[in-house]
Amino acid sequence: MNEEYLWDKSGEPDPEIQQLEQILGSLRYQAKPLELPNDVRVSRPNRYLPLLAIAATVLIALLAGILWLSIRNKHVDQPRQALVPSPSVPTPTPGSNNENKEKVVESFTPNRHRETVARNSPRRTRSEPATPSKEALLVKEQLMTALRLASEKLNLAQRKAQGPTPNQIRNQHKVG
C-alpha cells in the first residue's frame, strides 16, 4: 500500500483505494445553492417582544417604586404635633417693659462656643440613663390625650347605652 497516495495523493495509487474512492465518490460534497420550497413559511421572531419585556420590567420597577414611596410617605408625612392650644405670649405693657426684657434675656441664652480638648479618659462602660427627647415627651403627651379622648368617648357611649343615671332621674322628678 502506497501511503504517500493516502497522504497527499502523490505516488502510485493503490487499486483497492481507487475502487473505494469510486464507490464513495458519489457521496462527496457538491457545492450548490440552497433551494427552499415555495410552500415553506419562514417564521420571523417578533420585533416587539424584547421591547415588551423591557416595558414590563420598567412598569414593575415603577410600581414597586410608587408602592415604596407611598409606604414611606405614609410614615413620614404624618404630623407629629397635636394641635393643642398654644400658651399665650404675654403682651408687653409700658410699665413692665424692663421685666419682660429681663425675662426674654433669661430665656434666650445663646450656645457658647465650646473648645473641645482631647482627653485620654477611659471609656465609660456603664450606660447612663437616656433622657427622653422633647419630641418623645410631646408624643407621649399626644398619646395620653388620644387615650383620654378614646376612653372618654367610649365611656360616654356606654353611659348613653345604659340609660340615664340615677341623678338624672332624680332631677327629672324634681322638675316634674
Place this chain on the structure above:
Amino acid sequence: MKSLFQRLPRTPLLVALLVIALAITARAQDPKIQLAHLDHLAAKANETVDVNIDERLIQITIKLFDDKDEDEAKIKKLVQGLKGIYVKNFEFDNDNEYSTADVDSIRSQLREPSWTRLLNVTSKREGNVEVYISMSGSQINGLAVISAEPKELTIVNLVGPVDLEKLSKLEGNLGIPDLGVGPAKPKTKNEQ
C-alpha cells in the same frame, strides 16, 4: 409550541397585577380609617386636637413609660400592641358647624365587612355616639369611635389589638381627668 421567550413578557405583567391586587386587598383590610378630609373643619373649630401616632412613634413613646408605676404600666400594656392611634377632635362655638357629609364620609369607610358596629346611641339633643370594632379572627384589631355632638365632633381610631375594658377604665388614671361620663363608681364611706 411557543418558546419561553415568547411567554416571558406576560409573566412580569401578571406579577405586577398580582402585586397590585394584593396591595388593594391589604388596604381594604387595614383598620386605619382616612381622616384627612376632616382637616377643613379646623378652620371653623374653636379648639382642635389632631393626634397621629404610628407604630414607630408608639414604640419610641413606650420606652418613656415607667414599669414601676402601676398606672403607667397599665397604659404601656394597653398601648404596646397598637399599630396606630389617630384622633381628631373639633370643638365649635355654635351648633351644626360640621355637616352630616363629614360624618358620613367616616361611616362609609366603616361599612366594610371587617368592621362591626358595636354600639350606636342616637340622641337629638346630645348627638350620636357610634362604636365600631374591626375583627381579625376572634381578636379585635381595630377600634373606631364617632362622637357627633352638636358642638363637638370626635373621631377616634385605634389600629391593632385593643382591650376595650382596659381602655374604658383609663379615664381618671395618670393625669387623665375623670370627666364623670363613665359608669357610676361606688361611693366611699366619706362621700356617703
